[in-house]
Amino acid sequence: MVTVFGLGFVGLTTALGFAHLGYQVYGVDANPERSRQIAGGELPFLEPGMDTVLREQLGNRFFVTDDPKEAISQSEYIFYCVGTPYGADGAADLSYLFQAIDTTISSIEDDKFRVLVTKSTIPPGTTAEQIAPYVQKKGDVSRQLGIANNPEFLREGKCWEDFLHADRIVLGCSDPVSEEMLKKLYAPMGIPMFCVSPATGEFIKYLSNTLLATLISYSNEMAEAADAFGDIDIAKAFRILHMDQRWGGCNMTSYVYPGCGYGGYCLPKDTCALHAQAADKGYEPKILGQVISVNAKRFSVMAEKITTGLRKDSIIGILGLSFKPDSDDVRDTPAARIISLLQEWGYTSLLAYDPAAMEGFAKQYPHLEVRMAESAGEVCREAEVIAILTAWEEFREPAAACTKPILDCRYMLTAEELGRPETEGKGMELQANTGGRLEWKRSNLLG
Ligand SMILES: NC(=O)c1ccc[n+]([C@@H]2O[C@H](COP(=O)([O-])OP(=O)(O)OC[C@H]3O[C@@H](n4cnc5c(N)ncnc54)[C@H](O)[C@@H]3O)[C@@H](O)[C@H]2O)c1
Structure with a gap:
């Protein structure tokens, strides 16, 4: 099962995409208006073809929830698709990403292995230099967490088409368990997968x-x-x-x-x-x-x-x-x-x-x-x-x-x-x- 944080262009496409592949997917968004809209079967933006997929998957394999605890307890894969807007001096603002990671970690109550996957665009080195040490500081829970980068290349206006027919899937992993889990997750798509270091994955984007x-x-x-x-x-x-x-x-x-x-x-x-x-x-x-x-x-x-x-x-x-x-x-x-x-x-x-x-x-x-x-x-x-x-x-x-x-x-x-x-x-x-x-x-x- 998959939980997706952030239901914007990237997150909603990812969530519906995995639901389309047959996985059960929970979607969490910090914006209650956006969550309500999506839960009501309405797309929050113009995206050709995706309204039909939303209606097909909603309540079937895709669930919008405001209870991340329940979603995370059921999921092995946690995807972060939150915004990474301009921060100070043009650098990426990673605060939404760390908020979502905090929510994830505080919701974990068992010792199941989970992989935390950043799909948001983050500067080269962020996973190794910031996310991994941040997660490690959270104590014992970090031992059961893999951390990966999986950049997204979709184009707005063609989100659904680009999900289905992606040219390549880039998996930036530093541990073999996360890499195997992600390969298994994406295998049904039949799209070439490239396993690289997290920094290489971040850089490719x-x-x-x-x-x-x-x-x-x-x-x-x-x-x-x-x-x-x-x-x-x-x-x-x-x-x-x-x-x-x-x-x-x-x-x-x-x-x-x-x-x-x-x-x-x-x-x-x-x-x-x-x-x-x-x-x-x-x-x-x-x-x-x-x-x-x-x-x-x-x-x-x-x-x-x-x-x-x-x-x-x-x-x-x-x-x-x-x-x-x-x-x-x-x-x-x-x-x-x-x-x-x-x-x-x-x-x-x-x-x-x-x-x-x-x-x-x-x-x-x-x-x-x-x-x-x-x-x-x-x-x-x-x-x-x-x-x-x-x-x-x-x-x-x-x-x-x-x-x-x-x-x-x-x-x-x-x-x-x-x-x-x-x-x-x-x-x-x-x-x-x-x-x-x-x-x-x-x-x-x-x-
Ligand atoms: N839009 C694109 O074409 C595109 C393509 C490839 C990659 N990206 C990257 O993907 C990321 C997301 O882009 P987008 O266009 O989908 O953004 P978006 O603004 O459409 O969606 C982001 C969503 O995340 C939600 N959010 C913020 N903090 C949250 C939290 N803590 N928990 C749950 N939800 C939270 C927001 O409410 C919002 O709905 C960015 O890093 C972007 O650079 C975007």
């Missing part, structure tokens, strides 16, 4: 996220260089880059593409946490430092593009608030950073629309005063200038039909959809000094 962030910052830097060169169709250039057969048609090309800066729960905090961890160990990762600063600057680059030549009282339309399309997650969303800058600079007439994230955005950023619209069409009708901040596919049609200046901060529209004439010469003339293709509709309309 950061390797993945920092590489993705690097690809994005590289792409954004190149887009800014292209703006400086002028007369460059940035979206087309990147799409043609992706045609190189050495990419092999891989999905990674979506990260080698410019936008308005990386956001969401993982890349911003994980790049900062790895940077802080390296600095703490006496090594300064220079490229990673630049990846972070290119990203931080990207929000003001975008806000400047939006406001160039605009009156302070102009209505600015915002299309997209979530950090990526098909998601309602607004944690560290670029839209919040850009909107915050617009307001700071005195542009306060903002009208926004997002198909899924308006409620969450208003709740998470109550200090940002944004009027919410009913549709993308309403934004295009009412605003004087429109900024696309999330590449929701449903924005394509209204944006292409719109005659107002469009700032396509996600490079989702083709030159034709943006209303750029086919003759390169004419385009070139209009784009001079305006920062490239992104600006064409503005230069066309505002001269």
Whole structure:
């Protein structure tokens, strides 16, 4: 049996995944509202396909409980999927993880062997240098506890698909009993498993996220260089880059593409946490430092593009608030950073629309005063200038039909959809000094 602490994107997917494999799973979340919602069969976030799985497994093999004692007494596997947000100086805040470990240990009343598995993203060395000594200090109970790291690679919006069809399972273990137990647990999935040291497991997760962030910052830097060169169709250039057969048609090309800066729960905090961890160990990762600063600057680059030549009282339309399309997650969303800058600079007439994230955005950023619209069409009708901040596919049609200046901060529209004439010469003339293709509709309309 399995207990999962934290029923967010990772925890709920893990819990339902193990229930789907036939195990009995208890889910514990510190947020009573979230627990009630899930226990009532409702997903607390937008995640395609998972509502059906929740309804299938709830009360069958998956149980939400507010009594960790009962859950832990029955379980051999305890998974920690709690948040590890920004802490001081960008380092990972591990307080939720240690709270969950405390709850676990204080609930143990027998001498059954259990393995404590961290699925949350934690900096390299955390298991060996912090978790293991912490558990050992708890006395006799620690002798019956194994400690392991099992990083998670799922993508929001594809959580269920990524659980079922994971590329690899990484088991970071330092004792053979835990390793065998985890191999047995995951065996029915038939997915390649790699047993490594806990620090290697922790590092692999950061390797993945920092590489993705690097690809994005590289792409954004190149887009800014292209703006400086002028007369460059940035979206087309990147799409043609992706045609190189050495990419092999891989999905990674979506990260080698410019936008308005990386956001969401993982890349911003994980790049900062790895940077802080390296600095703490006496090594300064220079490229990673630049990846972070290119990203931080990207929000003001975008806000400047939006406001160039605009009156302070102009209505600015915002299309997209979530950090990526098909998601309602607004944690560290670029839209919040850009909107915050617009307001700071005195542009306060903002009208926004997002198909899924308006409620969450208003709740998470109550200090940002944004009027919410009913549709993308309403934004295009009412605003004087429109900024696309999330590449929701449903924005394509209204944006292409719109005659107002469009700032396509996600490079989702083709030159034709943006209303750029086919003759390169004419385009070139209009784009001079305006920062490239992104600006064409503005230069066309505002001269
Ligand atoms: N979201 C992703 O795409 C993703 C992908 C891979 C890894 N991760 C990592 O997984 C971890 C969780 O991410 P998430 O997006 O699922 O977070 P989340 O914020 O969606 O969920 C975390 C949950 O943990 C709960 N929680 C906090 N303290 C608790 C405690 N002591 N006991 C029980 N529940 C507690 C919170 O109430 C919350 O519901 C993070 O370390 C993250 O970096 C996230």
